[in-house]
Amino acid sequence: xxxxxxxxxxxxxxxxxxxxxxxxxxxxxxxxxxxxxxxxxxxxxxxxxxxxxxxxxxxxxxxxxxxxxxxxxxxxxxxxxxxxxxxxxxxxxxxxxxxxxxxxxxxxxxxxxxxxxxxxxxxxxxxxxxxxxxxxxxxxxxxxxxxxxxxxxxxxxxxxxxxxxxxxxxxxxxxxxxxxxxxxxxxxxxxxx
Amino acid sequence: xxxxxxxxxxxxxxxxxxxxxxxxxxxxxxxxxxxxxxxxxxxxxxxxxxxxxxxxxxxxxxxxxxxxxxxxxxxxxxxxxxxxxxxxxxxxxxxxxxxxxxxxxxxxxxxxxxxxxxxxxxxxxxxxxxxxxxxxxxxxxxxxxxxxxxxxxxxxxxxxxxxxxxxxxxxxxxxxxxxxxxxxxxxxxxxxxxxx
Numbered sequence: 251x252x253x254x255x256x257x258x259x260x261x262x263x264x265x266x267x268x269x270x271x272x273x274x275x276x277x278x279x280x281x282x283x284x285x286x287x288x289x290x291x292x293x294x295x296x297x298x299x300x301x302x303x304x305x306x307x308x309x310x311x312x313x314x315x316x317x318x319x320x321x322x323x324x325x326x327x328x329x330x331x332x333x334x335x336x337x338x339x340x341x342x343x344x345x346x347x348x349x350x351x352x353x354x355x356x357x358x359x360x361x362x363x364x365x366x367x368x369x370x371x372x373x374x375x376x377x378x379x380x381x382x383x384x385x386x387x388x389x390x391x392x393x394x395x396x397x398x399x400x401x402x403x404x405x406x407x408x409x410x411x412x413x414x415x416x417x418x419x420x421x422x423x424x425x426x427x428x429x430x431x432x433x434x435x436x437x438x439x440x441x442x443x
Numbered sequence: 444x445x446x447x448x449x450x451x452x453x454x455x456x457x458x459x460x461x462x463x464x465x466x467x468x469x470x471x472x473x474x475x476x477x478x479x480x481x482x483x484x485x486x487x488x489x490x491x492x493x494x495x496x497x498x499x500x501x502x503x504x505x506x507x508x509x510x511x512x513x514x515x516x517x518x519x520x521x522x523x524x525x526x527x528x529x530x531x532x533x534x535x536x537x538x539x540x541x542x543x544x545x546x547x548x549x550x551x552x553x554x555x556x557x558x559x560x561x562x563x564x565x566x567x568x569x570x571x572x573x574x575x576x577x578x579x580x581x582x583x584x585x586x587x588x589x590x591x592x593x594x595x596x597x598x599x600x601x602x603x604x605x606x607x608x609x610x611x612x613x614x615x616x617x618x619x620x621x622x623x624x625x626x627x628x629x630x631x632x633x634x635x636x637x638x639x
Contacts, residue, residue, distance in 0.1 A: 284535065286535060287535065309460060313456050313459055313460060314456060317452045317453075317455065317456045318449070318452060319449065319452050319453045319456045321453075322453050322456060322457060325457060326456065326457060326460050329457070329460050329461055329464055330460065330464065332464070333464035333467060333468060336468055336471075337467065337468065337471050340468075340471045340472060340474075340475040341471070341475055343475065344475040344476075344481075347480070347481040347482040347485070348482065348485070348533065348534070348535070350482075351482055351511075351534075352535050
């Protein structure tokens with residue numbers, strides 16, 4: 251139990267996927283202009299991350315390893331992630347068309363969110379069990395959601411701030427992301443996993 | 444020929460994975476089937492349904508479709524600023540000032556038929572999008588004030604110009620006296636000017 255909790259804290263804070271490992275930066279820049287859409291994106295990504303890390307584990311242990319084709323891992327995981335994202339999109343379009351239109355192109359782009367593939371590959375590299383894989387996915391998603399929503403909140407305030415012309419827009423956003431990464435360095439070394 | 448084995452296994456494995464994925468997606472596609480764009484229906488609900496065409500579209504539903512496709516949300520004078528604000532809230536867009544002639548904004552008007560002039564041609568009845576005009580051929584028409592949305596579509600078709608737009612009458616139980624002017628300069632603007 252403690253082990254699983256440590257995995258979550260490690261993935262969410264200490265080795266935060268966005269600000270420490272620099273995975274999944276495109277949605278961080280793309281969907282963070284409003285808190286509402288950031289929260290929606292967080293839920294969609296959480297669902298996809300957890301689902302795909304479990305599916306990746308199942309594929310790895312029941313298809314790739316028995317057939318001795320682990321060298322096709324990346325390709326197989328990408329297919330699984332694409333299916334998971336497509337499922338999410340179909341479900342979201344039916345249940346919440348507004349969120350679907352707000353997220354727009356960033357929803358299908360979860361497929362290419364490197365954090366999702368990163369979690370799947372790191373799971374197999376570290377030989378996590380099924381439960382550990384799922385919790386690692388949840389932890390990574392929690393860390394991603396935390397950073398995305400915090401960052402969106404900061405950017406909403408920045409929109410009102412008086413920023414010198416050369417720093418406006420993406421420039422100040424990247425600088426802010428850098429400061430947040432510095433803040434997350436405070437967690438470094440807390441857990442060794 | 445042993446080098447063929449991993450290739451065959453690879454094709455088998457990936458085929459298995461993609462096949463399973465395709466099967467899952469097919470099920471999901473049938474399960475989450477959407478007949479029409481649900482967003483258009485939500486936008487359509489916010490529009491006043493006067494079907495007046497002042498937005499440049501033939502009715503409220505076509506305008507809802509245009510909004511969903513990205514058109515500006517401030518083209519609906521009967522809905523007023525409230526509708527623009529609600530649409531902005533619904534769609535997560537920034538609110539805009541209403542796009543209409545200033546004199547028509549914020550005025551709650553209804554159509555009024557000058558009954559002595561009405562010749563009973565029924566042209567205004569056909570123009571009314573909300574069936575707020577009663578009357579028959581060669582008989583005098585009149586407007587049901589409660590049902591009239593003030594879209595002024597009936598004004599143009601009238602051949603004898605007997606329809607005019609008047610401010611919506613306030614029922615006696617809802618009449619509020621106008622606020623008194625509190626500051627003396629409001630009451631006597633001329634005097635205020637004289638004293639600088």
